[in-house]
Amino acid sequence: MLLFLSFIRISNIYLMSLLYLFMSKKLKILAASDLHGDSRLTKKLALRAENEKVDLVVLCGDLTGFGESNNLIKPFKDKGQKVLLLPGNWDSFATTDFLAQLYGVTNIHGYSAVYEGVGFFGAGSASTALGPRSGISEKELFSTLEKAHKGLKGIEKKVMLTHMHPSGGLSEKTGFEGSKSIKRAVEKFKPDLLLHGHIHETFGTEDNIGKTKVLNVGRDGVVIEI
DSSP, X not given: OHHHHHHHHHHHHHHHHHHHHHHHOXXXXXXXXXOXXXXXXXXXXXXXHHHTTOSEEEEESOOSSXXXXXXXXXXXXXXXXXXXXXXXXXXXXXXXXXXXXXXXXXXXXXXXXXXXXXXXXXXXXXSSOOOSSOOOOHHHHHHHHHHHHGGGTXXXXXXXXXXXXXXXXXXXXXXXXXXXXXXXXXXXXXXSXXXXXXXXXXXXXXXXXXXXXXXXXXXXXXXXXX
């Protein structure tokens, strides 16, 4: 009997340890933006994601543009990496959908997804941009984020993904107007993180809106744990 009770006690301790490990495990993300068709860069990013054992790759728009876009997403898929992407102002909505379907990845524009308990929602393109392909109004940008966020009821940890930067932040100090709708969405939905790109001059910088950390992830990418 004592042996049985000892076994139960040890089993409970083991189960509690497993539960603690599960609850404390963080999701590791490699986030980048503004690839502009550079497939050599995506090969480097895919290798970095592999070496750093990330759980998810996030691409925050301007996937296409200046360079050759052949096999742009293929390096990530060849390594079996999960990818979320959205359009920038250099990507048409149709091209972004095509890339997502071709490589079996997720276009998160207007949608949400959950990975290991962390919710992601996003809206791409930009409302004040010089790019030739996609554009979005401030009203549509907010409504797209609102629609996407509705899929995350009950999710505590959240990451908001955009291409454009919010108004009032560091990136706006470069002289490029930010989005009031993105800032409004952050203030309303209170994500833990906002990941964006778009403004090349502030790649890699960090800011805050309330308790939300704002990162301009840039071409070289950043690795984040949440």
